[in-house]
Amino acid sequence: MPLLAASIIVCSPAMAGDAKVGKAKASVQCAVCHGPTGIAQYPEAPNLAGQVEIYLVKALGDFRSGARTNEMMTIVSKSLSDDDIANLAAWYASIQISVQQPQ
Template sequence: MKVSRPVFQGLALAALALGALGTAASAAAADVAAGRAKSVQCAVCHGPQGIATLPEAPNLAGQNEIYLVKALNDFKSGVRTNEMMTMMVANLSEADIENLAAYYQSIEIVVKEPD
């Protein structure tokens, strides 16, 4: 069956929209307060407000929630490797990961000119 280009483009846009709705629904289900409580274990390296205290640790404050969920899941599955992160995510549930990601995304980043 041959599908015309406009129909194909419409189907592709519909699939994208449905995917975005699914992502928005899971993001809405995340609990920022629970993520903040869980982030205590992350604070040693990533700082209490998501600004890293160690030079080799990335800042997490304001980071995109979808990216953080993927990164944490990748560490948990072994797709990404880092000895410390592998240990830290080993016992996180999917809800913990979503809550942490929502918390770090919720931190407002303020950029100002240097003094």
Template sequence: MKKLRLCLVAVASMLAAPSHAADAKAGRALAAQKCQVCHGIDGIAKMPVAPHLAGESDIYLQTQLKSFRSGKRENEMMTVVAKDLSDQDIANLAAWYASIEISVKVPE
């Protein structure tokens, strides 16, 4: 119960935090400069060690980028790429990759 309460407080804090109006178009331009080599401009990873980002949750993408930027999460490449991103850059990148629609075909 205590963990649930803490989780609810964390979510409420995120919702109460000032939001940055995300610009997916600006995110696409930034992705072309910083992300496309590994993750692709279309969000489909071009390297086997990089995850696909297309259609991923905006909140998840922002959380991960902020974790790389702060050093809470470490990866040799992502730590370097994320360290100079502003909150607005992160919001824009997340908006871009979250806006990409993906489809899934389940095998029969």
């Protein structure tokens, strides 16, 4: 498929969470479904690589509170502290993605 020559580099700046701590936790609790670099391993799971940090914090908080439900995430999120959520969001947001738009 032809691609635009130029691609857009996206890198979210770090916020409150600790990306390195988040990476370690993600490797244990998240990578089976979302992949070691945030690229989903199953069709039902979203890619998280480079995702917007504040969006990830909200998503995990919503799963934990029950405002949003998902068979897997409803269970996984229950064990996460506020710090865990901040660190995981910082980790996934810190992964750089570049985008190439199909013509």
